[in-house]
Amino acid sequence: MLKIFAIGNLTSDIELKKNENEDKPYAIMRIASDRRYRDHNGNRLTDFISIKVRGALAERCAAYLHKGNKIAVTGDFETITFEKDPTRQPGFLIKATEVEFLTPKKAEEIEAYASAPAESDSADDGADGKNEAA
Numbered sequence: 585m586l587k588i589f590a591i592g593n594l595t596s597d598i599e600l601k602k603n604e605n606e607d608k609p610y611a612i613m614r615i616a617s618d619r620r621y622r623d624h625n626g627n628r629l630t631d632f633i634s635i636k637v638r639g640a641l642a643e644r645c646a647a648y649l650h651k652g653n654k655i656a657v658t659g660d661f662e663t664i665t666f667e668k669d670p671t672r673q674p675g676f677l678i679k680a681t682e683v684e685f686l687t688p689k690k691a692e693e694i695e696a697y698a699s700a701p702a703e704s705d706s707a708d709d710g711a712d713g714k715n716e717a718a
Contacts, residue, residue, distance in 0.1 A: 588678050590633050591656045591686070592617030598646040611642040612677070615655065634677035636662070645683055654686040 592615030600609045612634055619629040635657050637645050649655065659680040666672040 586660045587658060588661055589656070589658050590615065590617060590635075590678060591654065592631075592633060594649060594651050594653050594655065595632065597651050598642075598649055600642060600646045608639050609642045609646075610636060610638040611646055612636055613645065613649075613655075615657070634664075634675070635659075635680050635683075636677050637680045637683060641680065641683060648685065648689070652687075656684040656686055658682040 595614045595616050598611045598613055600611050602609055613636075615633050615635065617631050617633060619631065622628055657678055657680045659678045659682070661676045662679050664675045664677060666674070
């Protein structure tokens, strides 16, 4: 079993998309995460990690997360190849099964979240802000 855990700040707002074959929403998020150590010149190193969320989890992320928010993501990975540019080196993205919102909510977001109707097909949100994919 492979499980990846990453923490970082969103590099942009989240844009929901629809899968062509299914009518389920998904989003590709990107986080920036600083390494714990510096290079030999004393510069801080930053990694940029792509994350894919689907279904109700993608909708919640798009509704409540914004550029700069800190999140923790758990999932496995998917290898990405670039058919249009075979010279480009393959990469990977995390297929998130859990996203934890680490940035505190603003007062108006708390009110909107509390008044939003519960989704029957989604996992129950715990008090710790953790969300699981449907």
